[in-house]
Amino acid sequence: MSARVLAPIDTPLPRRRRAELLAEIEASGLTGRGGAAFPTAVKLAAVARTRNAVVVANGTEGEPASWKDKVLLAENPHLVVDGAMVAARIVGARRLIFAVGRENRTVRKRLERALAQRSDGFDCFVEAVPDRFVAGEESALVNLLNGGPAKPTMQKPYQRGVLVQNVETLANLGLIARYGAEWFRERGTADEPGTVLVTVLGAVRSPGVAEVELGTPMREVLQRFGGLSALPNAVLVGGYFGTWMRAHDALDLPLADAALKPFGASLGARSIVVLPQDACGLAESARVARYLAEESAGQCGPCVFGLAAMADALETLDVDRLRRLAPQVSGRGACAHPNGATRFVASAVEVFADEIARHHAGRCTGSACSPVLPLGASREWR
Amino acid sequence: MEMSMKLRVNPILCDGYGHCAELLPELVELDEWGYPIMPREPVSRSLEPAARHAVKMCPRLALSLEKRAR
Amino acid sequence: MRSLNNPIIWYLMRGSGVVTLILFTGVVVLGIATTRRFRTARLPRFVTLGLHRSVSLLAMVFLGIHIATALADSYAKVSLAQALLPLPSAKYGLWLGMGALSLDLLAAVIVTSLLRHRMSQRVWKSVHWLAYASWPLAFAHSVGIGTDKAAGWFLDTGVACAGLIAVTLVWRLLALRNPYPKYLGAAS
Numbered sequence: 001m002s003a004r005v006l007a008p009i010d011t012p013l014p015r016r017r018r019a020e021l022l023a024e025i026e027a028s029g030l031t032g033r034g035g036a037a038f039p040t041a042v043k044l045a046a047v048a049r050t051r052n053a054v055v056v057a058n059g060t061e062g063e064p065a066s067w068k069d070k071v072l073l074a075e076n077p078h079l080v081v082d083g084a085m086v087a088a089r090i091v092g093a094r095r096l097i098f099a100v101g102r103e104n105r106t107v108r109k110r111l112e113r114a115l116a117q118r119s120d121g122f123d124c125f126v127e128a129v130p131d132r133f134v135a136g137e138e139s140a141l142v143n144l145l146n147g148g149p150a151k152p153t154m155q156k157p158y159q160r161g162v163l164v165q166n167v168e169t170l171a172n173l174g175l176i177a178r179y180g181a182e183w184f185r186e187r188g189t190a191d192e193p194g195t196v197l198v199t200v201l202g203a204v205r206s207p208g209v210a211e212v213e214l215g216t217p218m219r220e221v222l223q224r225f226g227g228l229s230a231l232p233n234a235v236l237v238g239g240y241f242g243t244w245m246r247a248h249d250a251l252d253l254p255l256a257d258a259a260l261k262p263f264g265a266s267l268g269a270r271s272i273v274v275l276p277q278d279a280c281g282l283a284e285s286a287r288v289a290r291y292l293a294e295e296s297a298g299q300c301g302p303c304v305f306g307l308a309a310m311a312d313a314l315e316t317l318d319v320d321r322l323r324r325l326a327p328q329v330s331g332r333g334a335c336a337h338p339n340g341a342t343r344f345v346a347s348a349v350e351v352f353a354d355e356i357a358r359h360h361a362g363r364c365t366g367s368a369c370s371p372v373l374p375l376g377a378s379r380e381w382r
Numbered sequence: 383m384e385m386s387m388k389l390r391v392n393p394i395l396c397d398g399y400g401h402c403a404e405l406l407p408e409l410v411e412l413d414e415w416g417y418p419i420m421p422r423e424p425v426s427r428s429l430e431p432a433a434r435h436a437v438k439m440c441p442r443l444a445l446s447l448e449k450r451a452r
Numbered sequence: 453m454r455s456l457n458n459p460i461i462w463y464l465m466r467g468s469g470v471v472t473l474i475l476f477t478g479v480v481v482l483g484i485a486t487t488r489r490f491r492t493a494r495l496p497r498f499v500t501l502g503l504h505r506s507v508s509l510l511a512m513v514f515l516g517i518h519i520a521t522a523l524a525d526s527y528a529k530v531s532l533a534q535a536l537l538p539l540p541s542a543k544y545g546l547w548l549g550m551g552a553l554s555l556d557l558l559a560a561v562i563v564t565s566l567l568r569h570r571m572s573q574r575v576w577k578s579v580h581w582l583a584y585a586s587w588p589l590a591f592a593h594s595v596g597i598g599t600d601k602a603a604g605w606f607l608d609t610g611v612a613c614a615g616l617i618a619v620t621l622v623w624r625l626l627a628l629r630n631p632y633p634k635y636l637g638a639a640s
Contacts, residue, residue, distance in 0.1 A: 153394070154392055154394060299393070299394045300393035300394060300396070301393070301396065301397075301398050301413075301415050301416070301417040302393065302413060302415065302417050303393075305414075305415040305417075306415075328413045328414065328419070332393060332413075332417070332419070333393050334392075334393050334394045395573065398489075399486075399489060399497060400489065400497055401496075401497050401498040401501065404496040404497060404498050405498055416489075439498055439501070439502075441486065441501060442573065443568065443569065443573070
């Protein structure tokens with residue numbers, strides 16, 4: 001498959017009228033590539049109604065198991081900038097802010113270099129954001145840009161004239177502006193058109209990032225990464241807010257939300273981690289659950305206390321406690337953090353049920369020494 | 383179109399004082415950490431004055447009553 | 453304002469002053485009990501907060517009587533400016549001014565509390581903390597002003613109030629050991 005967002009640009013960005021552009025994007029069926037999959041045209045239209053709009057290109061990618069935004073910004077920054085400008089033209093913004101994680105210098109340098117080469121009449125800024133899990137959440141990002149900590153707030157940015165869009169979504173905007181909605185829909189499925197960048201880690205020969213068509217069977221996707229390097233145990237789909245699936249369930253599915261839904265899973269952050277059989281799914285999940293608890297912004301009681309309690313219960317394998325905790329935690333915070341963490345833990349308990357029984361009997365199938373799931377290390381909020 | 387009142391809490395402002403659970407025990411329960419669990423069902427007409435009082439008395443002004451079209 | 457020479461005014465002024473101090477001591481204790489989420493089977497939390505509010509309003513009534521009688525009394529010789537602003541006075545040194553300052557801080561606390569709905573939590577809280585300055589000033593005013601210094605009953609009352617505040621403050625500081633989530637780990 002020929003690359004789209006990762007392909008070098010060969011034509012200049014055409015100047016098209018606002019209404020035309022918006023209609024094209026609506027026809028394309030483009031949805032957000034940041035994890036929430038919100039219809040892009042709807043968001044653009046909402047912000048276009050406000051005055052003094054600002055466009056924020058969200059390349060923070062606080063999810064440790066996802067690298068796609070960093071790769072996109074490093075390899076094809078100009079396309080992202082194009083997309084940001086298309087969005088700015090639609091919503092009537094003059095200011096473009098590009099938010100990237102603080103730790104990755106390469107990404108920031110390449111982006112700054114690309115911006116320096118452009119003079120399209122917009123005010124462009126690059127903002128280096130703390131590498132925290134929730135820092136990329138829309139309202140958290142806007143909070144930081146307004147001088148506060150990178151913690152979520154109760155106001156939604158698009159209600160205040162700020163368009164926050166994932167960099168991959170913007171890259172797709174840059175392509176749709178050039179080639180149109182029909183071209184965009186040539187790939188993917190009717191309900192989920194286009195291509196997506198996926199990060200694949202774990203038991204594959206060449207972990208990394210690749211651009212794939214939505215609807216591609218999982219095994220074919222894994223071939224792009226050199227195929228499996230070990231017998232698979234389970235697959236984590238959608239990052240740390242995602243869902244564990246049994247290998248034999250996941251590997252034959254097409255990469256699409258419609259196919260994943262019956263298993264309670266979704267593409268989410270488009271990260272796929274293949275857990276080899278010699279790794280312990282429970283130990284990995286417990287580490288991530290503890291990480292998620294520590295990444296709570298600490299603003300809402302049920303999240304702070306609930307996630308810590310879930311991490312404790314997962315470590316001690318107290319399944320009853322986890323079952324009782326779930327409804328007390330999910331949906332009771334200001335953002336999706338407690339919901340995602342609850343979903344992740346619940347899927348671990350379900351998929352690794354046999355392993356739990358083994359652990360209670362004093363055994364463990366895992367023998368691998370190094371952990372498979374990566375974690376973040378930053379402790380900063382500003 | 384019928385309007386119903388929904389009791390909502392701002393989880394960032396809420397600091398687990400628990401006055402709402404005392405003033406409105408028919409609707410609000412506290413979780414194991416002392417934070418209020420909002421009722422799923424809308425507030426009935428008879429409980430509306432008590433709900434308004436709870437909203438007014440919240441030490442953090444974290445509660446609100448929202449009108450929703452049913 | 454016409455000066456009155458009736459000794460009743462003088463006694464009313466002193467009496468209402470003492471009652472005000474006692475009531476405000478109660479208000480501070482109730483305020484700290486509220487923040488410590490104090491509860492017993494017979495005393496729900498919302499009652500503690502309700503008492504904190506009602507007693508403070510009652511205290512304001514007595515404070516009003518105290519100020520009005522001080523202004524009216526011919527022997528006290530307190531001007532309106534001296535009652536409302538922290539000014540030094542020939543007759544009372546700094547002690548009267550302390551009372552005025554205490555009043556000013558208190559007024560800010562009360563007004564912001566009545567208009568809570570119109571401001572952010574941060575603003576309301578910062579002003580409310582002025583209460584921790586207002587009480588000691590009120591205490592110093594009542595002890596230092598010298599009108600009842602020698603009287604045993606007054607000293608006892610003063611010591612009791614100060615003791616109660618001291619104990620309550622320790623109770624308040626103990627809360628820092630077991631903080632609520634806003635203060636946990638994620639310091640912004």
